[in-house]
C-alpha cells in the first residue's frame with residue numbers, strides 16, 4: 001500500500017524538486033495550479049491514479065487525452081513533463097509519473113492558499129489508457145445530484161467527499177460550452193444578475209464563443225478558499241453540476257456547513273484528496289516507472 005515515506009531513501013530530494021518546478025509554473029500562470037489539480041482528479045477517476053491520463057495517443061490505442069472531458073480542456077501536461085525531467089536528474093528511473101501528479105496537485109492547492117497534507121506515494125504507472133473509461137468515468141457538468149453521488153460512490157467516495165472535492169472549483173476556469181445551457185435554461189436556479197453577467201461573455205448560440213472562459217468561483221478564482229460554497233448558497237454556481245449541490249437536495253446542509261466554516265472544508269478536502277489518491281493504485285511489480293510520462297517504456 002501507499003506510504004508517505006516511499007521515496008525517503010530512494011529519492012530524498014523528490015518533494016523539494018517537484019515543489020520548485022510547480023511553483024515556477026504557477027508564478028508564470030496562476031491558473032496552472034487549477035489545471036494540475038484537475039489533471040490528478042481526471043487521472044484517479046479512470047482506472048485509478050496510475051498516470052493513464054498522461055499517455056499520448058498511439059497507433060495501437062486511443063488514450064484519454066482526446067476523451068470528451070479532456071479534449072481541448074485538460075492542460076498542464078508540459079508542466080508534468082518539466083517536473084519529470086527535473087526529478088529524473090536527481091533520481092533517474094525511480095519516481096512514477098502517477099506520484100508526480102499526486103505531489104503536483106497537493107503543491108498547487110497549498111501554493112494557492114489551501115490546506116496541506118502529507119501525500120501518500122508508491123504508485124506505479126499504467127502501461128495502457130482507456131478513452132472509453134474516461135468518457136464513462138469522469139462526471140459530466142450536466143450530471144444530476146444522484147448521478148454525481150453514484151459516480152463518486154462507485155469509486156468508494158462518499159457524498160461528503162463529493163461535496164468537499166467539488167470545492168476544487170474554488171480555483172480555475174470553465175469554457176462557455178460547459179455552462180451555456182445552465183445560464184440560459186436554468187435561470188430559475190440562479191440569481192438573475194449572475195446569469196446575465198455570465199451570458200454577456202457566453203453567447204446563446206452554440207458554436208459562438210464556445211471557448212470563452214469564466215471563473216468557476218466568481219469571487220476568488222486564483223485563491224483556494226471556501227468562496228465556491230458561498231457562491232452556491234447565493235445561487236451563483238457556474239456549472240449545472242455545481243448548483244446541483246445546493247438546489248434543495250440532500251447535500252444542501254454540507255454546502256452550508258462549508259460556506260460558514262472554512263476550516264471544516266479544508267480538513268474534509270484534504271482527507272478526500274488522500275482518499276481519491278488511494279483509488280486502485282498499481283503497486284509492487286505491477287505497471288512500470290515510465291521514463292517519459294507521455295509514453296510507455
Ligand code: HEM
Pocket residue numbers: 031033034035037038041072073074075139140141142143148165166168169171172173174175176178216239241
Ligand atoms: C463533481 C463533478 C465534477 C464535474 C462535473 C466537473 C466538471 C468540470 C468542468 C466542466 C470544468 C471546465 C472544463 C473546461 O471548460 O475545459 C472543470 C474545471 C475544473 N475542475 Fe472540475 N468537475 C468536477 C469535479 C472536480 C473535482 C473533484 C476537482 C478536483 C478536486 C475538480 C477540479 C477542477 C478544476 C481545478 C478546474 C479548472 C481547471 C482549469 O482552470 O484548467 N473538479 N470541472
Ligand SMILES: [Ca+2]
Pocket residue numbers: 042043044045046047048049050051052053
Ligand atoms: Ca488513471
Ligand SMILES: [Ca+2]
Pocket residue numbers: 170171217219220221222223224225226227228
Ligand atoms: Ca476561490
